[in-house]
Amino acid sequence: MTKHIKITVNGTEHELDVEPRLLLVHLIRENLAMTGTHIGCDTTSCGACTILMDGKSVKSCTILAVQANGKNLTTIEGVSAENEYNHLQEGFKENHGLHCGFCTPGMILRATELLENNPDPTEEEIRWGISGNLCRCTGYNNIVKAIKYASAKNRGIEPASTEPEFV
C-alpha cells in the first residue's frame, strides 16, 4: 500500500506515491536524486542526514517520508543559490571547518537552526548545539570557528579572525 504525499523541498513542490516504510533520507537521496544529504550511521547518532523540516533540524534517517507530508524541507542544496555561499558555507570554507566534508551538510543545517534561535551563541552553546553531529576529521575547533564566523557575519559584524587552527 502506498501513500500519496506532497512535500516542498528547497522551494519546489513534489508529489509522490511512497511506501510507508520509506525513510525520508531515502526519499531525498533516491526519489529526488539530491545526494547532498548523507547517510552516516543510519542510527540517529551521527547527524550526517540532518535537514530542516519546517525550520527545525531533524535527522532524516529516523523520519518516515509519509511523516513529511505537507512539510517544508530544506537540504544543503537549498541553503544558497548555485555557485554562491551563505555565511555558514563561507565560514566553513574560510576556517577549514571541513576536511572530508561528509558531516558538513548536516553541520550546516544544524547550525542554521542554532543561529536562528540564538544569533550570538557562546562557544559552549555552539558545542552543545552541534552535539548530535559527529565529525571525525576536524576535532570540531574549526567548525566552532566557522559557526562563530557566520554568527558575526549574520549580525553585520566583521568576523574576528579566520586563521584556521590545525591540530
Add this chain to the structure above:
Amino acid sequence: MIPAPFDYESPTTLEEAFGLLDRYGDEAKILSGGHSLIPMMKLRFASPEVLIDINNIPGLSHITKDGNTMKIGALVRESEIEHAKELIAHFPIFADVTKLIADPSVRNRGTIGGNLAHGDAANDHPAVMLALRANIVISGKDGNRTVPIDEFFHGFYMTEVQANEILTEIQIPIHGKGTGSAYHKMERKVGDYATAGVAVQLTLDANGTVTYVGIGLTNLSPVPMRAERSEAALLGKKLTDEVIAEAAKCASEDCSPSDDLRGSEEYKRHLVGVLLKRMIHKAAERAMA
C-alpha cells in the same frame, strides 16, 4: 536499514485514532516522536503491522498552568520543554533533564508522552515524573482516566496504557514555596543512555526540615524506580551530611543495576549514591533560592 512493511494511518482527531486502535488492536503502534520506535523498527526489533501517527491530532501540544497543576500535552517536544519558561520556573529539573536527552535534532522530534509511554527505565522522564509525583492522563473511547505515576510502569516496555488507549497528558502538582528539583545523569557521550541518573524534588520549611520529597532513578532497575527508603531517610529531617549519606546508601542498596558496557554493578551502585547526594544539594539550593 529499512523497517518491515506496515500500513500507515494519520488520524486528525483522537476519536478517529481510537477507532483505528479498536480496529487494529495489538497489531498497531502509536507513532509520536518516533525516535525510539523507528530505530527499533529499522533493527526489526519491532514490526507493527500498522503505525497510527498521532502527530496531526491537534490539542496535545500544550504546556499550561491550571491552578496548582502544570499540564503538559503528550505531543510536547523535548525542545519545547527546554524553552518553556513558566514550566522551568516551577520545575528547574526540566532544564536539567532536557539538555541531557539525546541531542538538539532528536529533541526537535522526541515527545514527553512518547518518552513515558515507551516504558523504558533507561529513558529520563520516568525518573523525573516519579520525583515530581506526576499523574498520567490516559484516554480511550470511553473517556479519560488519570493514573498516578507509581501505578504507570508495569515492566520492560509495559505501561498502564492499554492497546486501545493513548497517553494524552501529564499533570504535575505544583508544590509551594521552598520547593526545588534537580536531575543529572552520567552518560558516556551525548545521546547515550544513562550509566546512572537521579531525579530529586524536595520541599524545605522555614527551619530547613524536609516536608516533601520525591526521588526517581534512571536505568538502575528493569522498571523505572522510586527510591522509597531514600525518601523516608530525608522526610521530616534537616539535610545534614549524615542524613544525606543515609539516603545515598539506601539508594545504592535498593537499586538493581546490571553489569554492562556502561559499567559494573558495583560502579553503578557507587555512582547512584554520588549523584543522589549532589542532586539533593542542588534541589535544596534551588528550594532556598
